[in-house]
Amino acid sequence: MITVGHTLLGAAVAVVCLPKPCPWPRAIGHSAAFMLAANVPDLPLPGWGHDRYDISHSVFSNALLIVAVTAAVGLPPAARRWVGGWGVLAALAGAWLSHLLLDSFYNHGRGVAIFWPVSSARLALPIPWFSVVPPPPPFTAALWKEFAAEVVSYGPLLAAALVWRRRRRATGQTPR
């Protein structure tokens, strides 16, 4: 999975969970946080990302980081109110952990050892059109094909979230 699918899913969750009311600068920051959270396991940091796929894609190590981030943002009342409350933080955690599920969709079928180091069991839910491709550069035909596959597969989630929010606003129900 390249970053496209993760980013689109994070954006869709953000659209559903945007606090009310939400001015543009805040909406952009809020959405960026969700899109970043959905990509955290792949961040190219020392000892993380695809250099240490076991650590970075374990539900345990990610849960520890989520608890740390949630405590830092959720415990101070002013910060918690600004982000929209515990519900938004829970949704952010969901977007973050969705990364592990989406990576299990690779068509190589090896799956993700999400319970490392407790278990070597792997979550593998291969979908035929999701391929592993090297990151750019160069921008190869295989990369563009994967880009298109992820846009077509996850773009409708973002579109559905936008339509849902617009309808809620039109009917007087304010999205939370």
Ligand SMILES: [Zn+2]
């Ligand atoms: Zn990944």
